[in-house]
Every structure is written in structure tokens, then in C-alpha cells.
Amino acid sequence: MNDLERMRHSAAHVMAEAVLDLFPKAKLGIGPPIEDGFYYDLDLPRSLTPDDLAAIEERMRAHIAADERFESEVFPTREAALDHFAGQPYKEELIRDLPEGEAISLYRNGPFVDLCRGPHVASTSEIGAIKLMSVAGAYWRGDEGRPMLQRIYGTAWPTQAELDAYLVLLEEARKRDHRKLGRELGLFYFNEEVGAGIPLFSPKGEQLRYQMERYVREAQTRHGYEHVWTGHLVKESLYRRSGHWDNYADVMFPPMIDEEVTFRLKPMNCPSHMTLYNEMGVHSYRDLPLRLAEFATLYRYEISGTLSGLTRVRALTQDDCHIFCTEEQIQEEFSRCLHLVTEVLETYGLTDYRVQLSLPGGEGKYVNDPEKWEKAIAALRASLDANGVAYDAAEGEAAFYGPKADFMAKDALGREWQLSTIQVDFIQPARLGCEYIGEDSAAHTPVVLHRAVTGSTERFLGVIIEHFAGAFPVWLAPVQAKLIPIADRHLPYMQEVAAKLAAAGIRAEVDSSNNRMNNKIRAAQVQKIPYMLVAGDRDIEGGAVSVRLRSEEQLGAMKIDDFIAFITPIIETKSLDLKEARAAKEAAAVG
RNA sequence: GCCCAUGUAGCUCAGUUGGCAGAGCACCUCCUUGGUAAGGAGGAGGUCUCGGGUUCGAGUCCCGACAUGGGCUCCA
Numbered sequence: 208m209n210d211l212e213r214m215r216h217s218a219a220h221v222m223a224e225a226v227l228d229l230f231p232k233a234k235l236g237i238g239p240p241i242e243d244g245f246y247y248d249l250d251l252p253r254s255l256t257p258d259d260l261a262a263i264e265e266r267m268r269a270h271i272a273a274d275e276r277f278e279s280e281v282f283p284t285r286e287a288a289l290d291h292f293a294g295q296p297y298k299e300e301l302i303r304d305l306p307e308g309e310a311i312s313l314y315r316n317g318p319f320v321d322l323c324r325g326p327h328v329a330s331t332s333e334i335g336a337i338k339l340m341s342v343a344g345a346y347w348r349g350d351e352g353r354p355m356l357q358r359i360y361g362t363a364w365p366t367q368a369e370l371d372a373y374l375v376l377l378e379e380a381r382k383r384d385h386r387k388l389g390r391e392l393g394l395f396y397f398n399e400e401v402g403a404g405i406p407l408f409s410p411k412g413e414q415l416r417y418q419m420e421r422y423v424r425e426a427q428t429r430h431g432y433e434h435v436w437t438g439h440l441v442k443e444s445l446y447r448r449s450g451h452w453d454n455y456a457d458v459m460f461p462p463m464i465d466e467e468v469t470f471r472l473k474p475m476n477c478p479s480h481m482t483l484y485n486e487m488g489v490h491s492y493r494d495l496p497l498r499l500a501e502f503a504t505l506y507r508y509e510i511s512g513t514l515s516g517l518t519r520v521r522a523l524t525q526d527d528c529h530i531f532c533t534e535e536q537i538q539e540e541f542s543r544c545l546h547l548v549t550e551v552l553e554t555y556g557l558t559d560y561r562v563q564l565s566l567p568g569g570e571g572k573y574v575n576d577p578e579k580w581e582k583a584i585a586a587l588r589a590s591l592d593a594n595g596v597a598y599d600a601a602e603g604e605a606a607f608y609g610p611k612a613d614f615m616a617k618d619a620l621g622r623e624w625q626l627s628t629i630q631v632d633f634i635q636p637a638r639l640g641c642e643y644i645g646e647d648s649a650a651h652t653p654v655v656l657h658r659a660v661t662g663s664t665e666r667f668l669g670v671i672i673e674h675f676a677g678a679f680p681v682w683l684a685p686v687q688a689k690l691i692p693i694a695d696r697h698l699p700y701m702q703e704v705a706a707k708l709a710a711a712g713i714r715a716e717v718d719s720s721n722n723r724m725n726n727k728i729r730a731a732q733v734q735k736i737p738y739m740l741v742a743g744d745r746d747i748e749g750g751a752v753s754v755r756l757r758s759e760e761q762l763g764a765m766k767i768d769d770f771i772a773f774i775t776p777i778i779e780t781k782s783l784d785l786k787e788a789r790a791a792k793e794a795a796a797v798g
Numbered sequence: 799g800c801c802c803a804u805g806u807a808g809c810u811c812a813g814u815u816g817g818c819a820g821a822g823c824a825c826c827u828c829c830u831u832g833g834u835a836a837g838g839a840g841g842a843g844g845u846c847u848c849g850g851g852u853u854c855g856a857g858u859c860c861c862g863a864c865a866u867g868g869g870c871u872c873c874a
Contacts, residue, residue: 241872248871254802301874311874322874343869344801351870355801358869386867390809399847399865510799512870694831721827722836729835743833755834 208240208326211365215240217277217316217327218267218334218363223247224319225266226359229259235321236297236347236356243373244362248345250297251357260339260359271334275317277327282311288322297347297356298322336370337363385618385672386516392677392734394668394685395517404514404521406665411685414714416524416664418683420502422781423526423551423660430547432498432528437479439504443469449478449635454572454607460508460521472506477608477632477657480529481639490643495653496532496540502664503527517669518624524664530656531641534586537654541590541612541629544658548614548627551660555671556783557616560626562596564588565611568603579633584610586654587631606657608634618673626667630657678735678757681774682781688715688774689731690752693724693743700747704740704767711771713778715740732757737785738774756785 208216219238226233226249236248282288285302288311292298301322305311314323316331328334338361345358364370381387389395394412401407408416424434443462446452451459455474463470473479480499484490490497504524513519530540552560564587567573567580574580587610591598598612605611614627632655642650661667671679681687688708690701701717708715718727724741731739740752746764754762754770765773776782780789 237871237873239871239873246872257803298874305874313874324874341868342802345870346800347871348873349871351800355870357801360869397866403865511865512799512801515867691834692831693833696831721830723830723832724834725832726836727834732835739834741834745833753833759835761834 212240213326214328214334214365215245215363217331218337218361219245219247220277220314220316220319220321220323220327221267221270221331221334222263222339222359222361223249223321224270224317225263226251227319228266229262234297235295237301238321244340244360246358246360248297248347248356248358250354255342255357255359260342263359264337264339267337267339270317270319271331271337273317274330274332275319276330277314277316277325279312279314279323279325279327282313285311288313291320292322335363335365336367337361338370338374383673383676384516385518385669388672388677389517389669392685394672402521403511404509404519406517406520406522412668414685415668415679415683419661419664419668420524420526422554422682424500424502426547426551427500427526427528427660430543432500432547435480435483435499435501437473437476437483437501437503439473439506440470441473441479443471445478445482446471449481449639450574450607451475451478458507458509460506473503474505474507476501476503476505476525476527477529477635477655478639480527481636481641481655484529484531484641485639490531490653492533492643492645492651495643496530496536498528498530498540500526500528517665517672518618518622520663520665523666525662526660526664528658528660530658531636531643531653532656533643533645533651534582534654537586537631537656538590538593540656541587542594544629544656545590545594545596548629548660552614552627554781555674557626557671557674560614560616562591562598563604563613563615564591564598564600565604565606565613566600566602567605567610572607573605574608574634576634580610583631583633587612587629606630606632608632609657611657616670618670624662624666624670626662626670628657628659628662632657676735678737680781680783681737681785682778684735684737685714686716686734686736687713687778688738688740689727689734689736690715690717691724691727691731691739691741692717692719693741697742697744697747700742704742704752707767708771711775713771713774728755732759740770758785760785762786 216239219240223235223238230251232252234250236250238245238247288302289299292302302311312324313320314325314327340360340362343358343360344355346355347353362370362373364373392411393409394415395406395408397406443452459474460472483499484497502524504522506522509519509521532540566584591612609630609632611628611630613625615623616626617623636655637652641653643653645651690705692698692701698719705715705717728739735757737757739755741755742752746753749764751764751766752770754765756762776788782789
């Protein structure tokens, strides 16, 4: 535990102390330090209000000012500890769950005593600047079958200046929230009547989707993948056979029941792709690997409380792929996936991600076939290691059919989202009867790698909106150039320029509103349009436009053809810069 | 799904103790025709999320639904 965590942990104690001042009968849960702050879970006689938070914060300041020393004590026996915390059911449970032989200690500051392993600061006066942030419901031990406690979140920093800086940072993050920018830039909307979690994309939003998907499709083709299409509805019986019905039923939309058959909206593609594989005829080992990719819109009945903007929706478009291969081919295919994934993430400038090896946990949703799991996990680890990928392992995060390598990126508010994923599946192909004929002329079951590059178009868009703060690179920008005439008499010229740009494949719009040029520039700036092309008498005379960048830089007058020649390589190389094309990369080895 | 908060014009938000529905921006019209982040004047726009209830009277109080937002093991 570092100094900051220790201080925040102590702040959590002081917060519990303050709550007890106001609610002497409160039952205490746990109160750990967390990233940026701390929380404490409490069972209280009534719901807390914002006013309560202010009162608690005030009491905390009093305890901090009182310079209460933290002192620890070790209970001689578990019974002594239980005795001491009698009437505190959550603490009693914690004590009972502590492993045999571990010392059970308490920490005391002023009148407050808490079961605690420590460590703490020497005295409450060492707690710096604090602020209580929010109240939330939290199930005891994260189990929805257990009571819901009230969790108070707070933040604590060594100095007031650091606290203020943190609050400013939070404010900045809110400004780049993709939900806010999505509305401001007119990209997508939600509507009650259409349904929660189903985004409606405007022409600008769809332009973004189109560019993103076009890019991945092009990259996939270049990397040796083929595209398929398998529809939106599937008979439920297929999901019963694949095992999804057992593991995924609560995430599927309710069934559509015809007289004889029951359909489901497709929540994933694997069974469809495996069925397609089977329909495509007898496969020879010489045909493998077979890489079937699809941009598939899936429907998942995510529980209402988890829906959030574009990052968790009920209609999502996956850039999914299933690679049918032999066991020997796993590593090479994994490397191929990895090259594709890293190329794409790099194009977007998304370099702040971590890789998580998602393993099965103790609980029961995982298919019970230890031998195959072991093989799959070994193959995945070997592939990660062979490619020198640093990763941490997370138990309980695997798919029900296999382990995953997940690429996790953070949004503006620091929340992590899974984008790319590569999964090894030894289970489903057998269930769905996939086969290939081996060298030995006998039938074998292929291994399937499941793989998504951007994950889902919607979530990835949400993440890159925040990543770019809405100022998209030129190749993605829904409107690449805004044409701004200085006076109305320049409008016909601007229409001509727009036509020329359109002919060159550049997305340009003329601002023909009855506003002054200054106002039009401001409007284009606010919309974060990369280029503003201004023209008045002087420019028209030379067949030019005056180029302004959204960075506020002026490039001066440029002939139309020169502007086209200037912008085209920037678009084609998917440059992240407004003035320079991306430097040509040394030919990447593509298997 | 569960806890808490919120829901007023396209957007951001005021709205007093229950007593005629408001502002800024955006939009429309007119004036202005300008050289790199908001020119001026006027106008239109609301079933106060929806459904019940209390009341002479509800945007305001109560109940329910829906939606949105913050959360729901980072383990004493």
C-alpha cells in the first residue's frame, strides 16, 4: 500500500467515524482505498441525501482537525474479535471468513474503532484535502442476493491544490464524454419510443460508422480474411445445441414464437458461422485455416441498469471473425490476429491499452472439459508469449467456451472497456459438428479462434469520440471541409468548389446561412471540422480558397487543385495530423 | 435487475409557499455583405416524460411506469 492509498484508507475510516456521529446505529461494511479516492459501505436506517454528504464531510473535517492518532491492537483470539464487533453483522462475517492463523487486528482513532489490517497514517491530521463525491447502492460483497448497502464515494489528496486539480480533470473528462459530444456534434441519438440502448445514427454518425467499418474490412481483406453474412434471426434450437441457450439465455431478447418454431434475435455469430462452415461442404486440411469475418448487428438484452451511451447498448455491430484451423495453426493464426489488431489500434492512435488473459473462474458457467480448457489456455499463453505481449491474467472473465486475450482501453472517465478480443475455442466446433479431413484421411474437429478487432462499431466509436475529444482525424471526420463565403455573392463560387471537392472524394459543405463570416467560422470550430475554406473577392480572382485549420492555424490562399493535392494523402494515409500525411511504414510482415 | 439522483422549448438551464410557462443558444423573417471563434431587429416554438391521485387550483405535493445519469468486491 503506497502513501496515497494509506492516507485514503485512513480517510475512509474517518468517513465511517463521521457517519457514526450522525447515525450511531449504522452497520459497517468495508472501506478500502480505490483509484482516486476511497469508499465505505454502510447499512443505514435511511437513504442518504446530498445534504447528508455535506454534513458528513463537515464532521470529517472536525475529526481531521482533532488530530486523532491511529493505534492498532491485535485480538488474542478470533472469539475476542467476534465479541468486540458483536452487533456488527458484516464485520462478524469478515472475521469468520478470515483464514485460520491470521492475526486479527483493529485500528482506533479517537472514539472510532474498526476491524482493519492497516496500515494507516499516524494521525488524522495527516489526511489532506477530502471531498465526498456520491452515494450509490452496492450489494454486500457484490452479490445481488445479499443486502444492498449504501456506498459513499470520496476522494482525498495530500493538498487542496491537488484536490482542485483532480476536480478540474474530472470536469475536463466530462467535456469529452461521448454522450455529450455525440449530441453536440449531431452524431447519434436515443429515443424512448425506439427503445433503450438502441442508438439512432444521423448522416454524420453513419458516415463515421461507414469509414470505421470500411477500414476494418479493407484491413481484414489485406490480412487474409474473407467476409460472410448470416442474417439477424436464428432458430432457438441452434443456440440450445451450441450451449448458448444455457449460458446466454438472459442476454437474449425474448423469443419470437411462430406456431412451430421459436426464433431469437442473434446475440452472437459463432453458431451461424459454424453452421455456414458445415454447409460449405467437406473441408480438407488443405483448406484451413478458413477465416470467416462478418460485420454483424447483434441484439443483446443487457439489463437496464448497465446501459450507457454507445459503450453498452442493446444493438451492436461486431467486427467478428471465426477462424477454423488445426491445433498446429493456432499460434500462427493468433499472430495474424495480433498484427491486424495492433495495426488498427495504432491507426487510431490508441496506444494506451492493456491486454488481459481472461481465464475461467471457480463458478459453473464454464463448459466442463478440463482437458480442452487446459489445451486452449496453454495455446493462448504460448501465442501471447511468442509475440512478446505483456498481459495480466484475470480469473472468471473467460467466455463459457474458452479463454480470451482481451484488449482493454479506458474512456474519458477512466472506465475500462474491452475492444479487441482473441479467443480460443475447443468446445463449440465439436458441439456443432464441424469437421475437416486430415492428412490421415480421417475426420477431425477444427479449433476455432473467435476474434474481434474493434469489438463493436458502437463501443469503439464511443471510445474514439472521447479519445479524439470529437476532433476526428481527417479520414474519419464526417465533414472534412467547411466552405465559408465572405459575402453572399461568393456563394456560387463556393458551390463550384464544393462540387470539385466532392468529385475528388472530399466531404465538404457550404455554409450558406445568413450569418457573418466570423459566425460561420465559429460554428465550424465548434463542430471541430478539420478545414475551413474561406473565399472572398481576392481568393476568387486567383481560383483559390483561404485555408484555416481547426487548430486555428492559417495556411493562406491555396488553389483548389492544390488543396485537393494537399488533403488527399492526409486522408489516404489516415494521418492523425492536419498538415502531414502519415509517414510510410516499412512493409509490415503480413503472413 | 437492485440502490440513489434527475426528467420544463431542438440544446443548456431558471421557475419563489401550490396561483397566467421563462432565459440564452439554435431555428425562421427582415436589415446588414463582412477577411478568420458569436453584427442587429423581430418572430415562431412547450400535453412541463407518461399514467394515476390529493387540491377550488399541480411544472411544483403523493403513488406508479418509462427514460437518463452515478453506482452494484479495486474485498478487514
